[in-house]
Amino acid sequence: MSRDVICDETAAWKWDDSVNPETTILELPQALEQHDVSNSQNRTGSILQNGGSSSSSTNESDSETPPRTVRSLTDIYNSCHVAFFPGEPQNFEEAVKKKEWRKAMNEEMISIEKNQTWKLVDLLKEKKAVGLKWVFKIKYNEDGSIQKHKARIVAKGYSQQPGVDFTETFAPVARMETIRIVLALSAQLQLHVFQLDVKSAFLNGELQEEVYVQQPPGYELKGEEDKVYRLHKALYGLKQAPRAWNHKIDLYLHQNGFSRSQSEPSLYIKKKEEDF
Amino acid sequence: MVCFSVDDLIYAGTSKNMVAEFKTAMMREFEMSNLGLMRYFLGIQVKQSPGKIFIS
Numbered sequence: 291m292s293r294d295v296i297c298d299e300t301a302a303w304k305w306d307d308s309v310n311p312e313t314t315i316l317e318l319p320q321a322l323e324q325h326d327v328s329n330s331q332n333r334t335g336s337i338l339q340n341g342g343s344s345s346s347s348t349n350e351s352d353s354e355t356p357p358r359t360v361r362s363l364t365d366i367y368n369s370c371h372v373a374f375f376p377g378e379p380q381n382f383e384e385a386v387k388k389k390e391w392r393k394a395m396n397e398e399m400i401s402i403e404k405n406q407t408w409k410l411v412d413l414l415k416e417k418k419a420v421g422l423k424w425v426f427k428i429k430y431n432e433d434g435s436i437q438k439h440k441a442r443i444v445a446k447g448y449s450q451q452p453g454v455d456f457t458e459t460f461a462p463v464a465r466m467e468t469i470r471i472v473l474a475l476s477a478q479l480q481l482h483v484f485q486l487d488v489k490s491a492f493l494n495g496e497l498q499e500e501v502y503v504q505q506p507p508g509y510e511l512k513g514e515e516d517k518v519y520r521l522h523k524a525l526y527g528l529k530q531a532p533r534a535w536n537h538k539i540d541l542y543l544h545q546n547g548f549s550r551s552q553s554e555p556s557l558y559i560k561k562k563e564e565d566f
Numbered sequence: 567m568v569c570f571s572v573d574d575l576i577y578a579g580t581s582k583n584m585v586a587e588f589k590t591a592m593m594r595e596f597e598m599s600n601l602g603l604m605r606y607f608l609g610i611q612v613k614q615s616p617g618k619i620f621i622s
Contacts, residue, residue, distance in 0.1 A: 472578065481579065482578060483576055483578045486575050488596050546588075
C-alpha cells in the first residue's frame with residue numbers, strides 16, 4: 291500500500307530550480323535515496339501525494355527527481371529571517387569604538403578606584419601578574435529595552451597558581467533545604483521575610499594573598515606601562531573571590547552579634563534576651 | 567535569622583526593631599539594593615500573606 295505513494299519533495303523544500311553551475315551537485319546513492327523516501331513516507335503524511343499509477347512508479351521517479359542542490363549560507367539567511375541583536379563586544383578593541391561602551395568602562399574604572407581595590411606597584415621579578423580582560427554585557431529591562439551597558443574587569447583566574455596566588459577557594463552556599471526551613475519557620479512564626487542584594491559583592495572581599503594583576507587593556511598608565519596593580523580587594527574571576535567575600539560578610543555578621551549555624555555555614559542567627 | 571548565598575540574602579526576625587536595624591546596618595556597610603519583601607530567591611518564587619508563605 292505504502293509503496294504506491296511517491297514523495298513530492300520539491301513541494302516541501304522549494305528548491306531553486308535554476309542550478310548554479312558553480313555549486314557542486316551531490317548525487318545521493320540510489321539506496322540511500324530510497325531509504326530517505328520510505329522514511330519520509332512514514333513521518334510526514336501531509337506532504338505526500340498519491341501517485342496511484344503503478345506500483346513501480348516509486349523507483350522510476352526516484353531516478354527522475356532533480357538532484358539536490360547546494361545553497362549558500364547567505365541564501366538561507368535571507369529566507370530565514372534571522373534576528374540579529376545589538377552585539378556585545380568581545381574585547382576591548384571592539385568596545386572602544388562605541389561611545390556607550392567607553393562610558394561603561396570609565397564607570398567600572400571609577401568604581402574600582404573608589405573601592406580602593408588596587409595600588410600601582412613595581413612588579414618584582416619572581417612574581418607573576420594575572421592578566422585582566424574586559425567583559426561586556428547589555429542589561430535589558432523586562433520589556434526588552436536596553437537598561438544599561440555594563441563593562442566589568444575580570445581577572446583571568448585560570449592562570450593563577452595554587453599556593454602562590456591563592457590558597458583556599460571554598461565558599462559555602464545556601465542549601466535549598468535551609469531556605470525552605472527558613473521560610474517554613476517564618477510562616478509558622480508569622481514573620482515577614484525580606485531580601486537584600488549586594489551589588490558587586492565580590493569586590494568587597496579582602497584578599498589574604500599577595501595577588502598582582504596587569505593593567506586593564508586600554509587603561510595602561512602613560513609612562514608606567516611596566517607597573518602592575520597589587521590587589522587589596524577581590525576581582526571577579528579570581529579563584530578566591532567568592533571565599534574572600536564570604537570571609538568578609540562572616541566577619542561583619544560576627545561583629546554585629548550574629549552567630550553562624552554549626553551545621554549550615556550560610557545561616558546566621560542573632561538572639562536577643564527577650565526572644566525565644 | 568539571616569540566610570545568604572553568595573550575594574543574595576534573606577532575613578527575618580521576631581523583633582521588628584532588630585530586622586530594621588540589620589537592614590540599615592547592611593545598607594550602610596555594603597552597596598546594596600533593597601528588594602523589600604522576599605519575592606524571588608534562588609529560583610523560588612514566593613508569595614507572602616499573613617500566616618502563610620506560598621512557594622513555587
